[in-house]
Amino acid sequence: MKLIISGKNMQVTDGLRNAAEKKLTKLDKYFNQDVEVNTTLSVEKDRHIAEVTIPFSGTILRAEEYTDDMYASIDKVVDILERQVRKHKTKLQKRHRNGDTIRFENIPQYPKEDNEPKIVKTKRFAMKPMDEEEAVLQMELLRHSFFVFRNADTDEVNVVYKRKDGNYGLIEPMI
Numbered sequence: 001m002k003l004i005i006s007g008k009n010m011q012v013t014d015g016l017r018n019a020a021e022k023k024l025t026k027l028d029k030y031f032n033q034d035v036e037v038n039t040t041l042s043v044e045k046d047r048h049i050a051e052v053t054i055p056f057s058g059t060i061l062r063a064e065e066y067t068d069d070m071y072a073s074i075d076k077v078v079d080i081l082e083r084q085v086r087k088h089k090t091k092l093q094k095r096h097r098n099g100d101t102i103r104f105e106n107i108p109q110y111p112k113e114d115n116e117p118k119i120v121k122t123k124r125f126a127m128k129p130m131d132e133e134e135a136v137l138q139m140e141l142l143r144h145s146f147f148v149f150r151n152a153d154t155d156e157v158n159v160v161y162k163r164k165d166g167n168y169g170l171i172e173p174m175i
Helices: 014-030 070-096 132-142
Strands: 002-008 036-044 047-056 059-067 146-151 157-162 168-171
Touching: 002 014, 014 036, 014 047, 014 070, 036 070, 047 070, 059 070, 132 146, 132 157
Parallel strands: 002 036
Antiparallel strands: 036 047, 047 059, 146 157, 157 168
16 A cells, blocks of 8 residues: 555654554555555544545545544544444455455456346426525535535525534535
């Protein structure tokens, strides 16, 4: 594995870099040498955020965790990634059905299985023009985590969504 550790809104100290490398090398047994592990450590107010992305053979593993201590965030994000790797590995072993242990670099690309998630319901609804605040209110009334609406100012389709930190996000299309 090739570790790439960077900081956002902070300087990555040698202690943090060593802790992240030590924890992330636990995942080394699952991947070959040329897999890049992108790690971003950041601080926002009192939240210490560790985000790890591992792209390999058409699949992307990603985890993000935050606590009030960067070392705890690193521990949590590695635990999440280990669970994801084990789940993905188990799924691949069931496909092979021979019970041998496998490494990801030896796995050929397979078509999707029938039990993969798929679209089972389609909804159609009229979108009346509204502003962002009204869309947020409508989303809260419906108790959804997102809401699609037509923006009254731009006449484009937008999405508002509830973020993990309790705030809201707005997705606008780029033309």
